[in-house]
Amino acid sequence: MVSAEVHYCVSYLVSTLAGADYPHGADDLGSLMDQAQELAAPIADYEEAATQAGFELLRNEIVNKGYYWRPRNDRGWVPSSVHESAAEAWHDCCEENDIEPYDREVFEHWIVSDWLAEKLAAKGEKTDSDFAGMTVWARTTTGQAISGDAVITGIVADLAREYGA
Template sequence: MITANDLVSREVHHCISHLLFTVAGGSGGNVESTTELADLAEQAFELCSPLEDWEEAADQDGWAIDGHLFVNHPLQTTAEASPLDASGWQELCQEFEIEPYQREIFEHWIVSDWLADKLEAKGEKVDKDFAGLTVWARTTTGQAIYCDWVIEQIATEVNSFSLMGVE
């Protein structure tokens, strides 16, 4: 069994928030747009921009998952829940014209590629090639990373897969 704290110790490497916010300040035409620095500034700006939270928006609109269906009991409506990840929530919201919530980015962390894939599947913002680094744009702050809901969920999934014998 792996704890959320073990997961963070193994997969989260360094905080680079100050670097990202500084480089992001160079975007928007302050640097010649053909330079590598301008491209990096645009990437940093994107990583500092709010994250669209489609799942929370759908939840607040009354949607939930029941098996392989999205269900909205107040509207007595269903929609196929495929795939059951962040992109499925986005497709549902776009189909029913639900605007996403904007979650502010507070911190930036270098993470492993493995964790980046898990975070992306949960709807988190990740850039897998920010100047050769894999960066997670964290939308929480003021608590240990292992206390984040998304990290706890990933640890739970890893443990349930290992109990089933799946790596």
């Protein structure tokens, strides 16, 4: 999947634009620099913060295949809402329980397919679908093959579950 959906590393391009001395937002280049700064900024990690605070995420396979959160040891918990993505559910959990998200540093930037960007965004990853006509993923891991990233293995597991492979 990685060889078909991940195309090229653009970390140097993003970091150069994010740190350039130019009036941001003044024109097309300035707007692109603003996008680069957003891609380089840390990502709020709602999942880790909620997990550390004692919450867990469950998938509702019966009704609508959505996600909901609950306190880890409260089996009688009735969810107030079901969310389309795990990322939305974790975000809601933190907001409802006044939990501050952790920051995850962005290490690399990769051009990816629109399909993979959609899957990554659903997992809480930061993507930009129009960075100078490219779709860019802000990767928060480094030092290993992309295929070993937890988010990628999670997407592959979701596909296997969905298509029975």
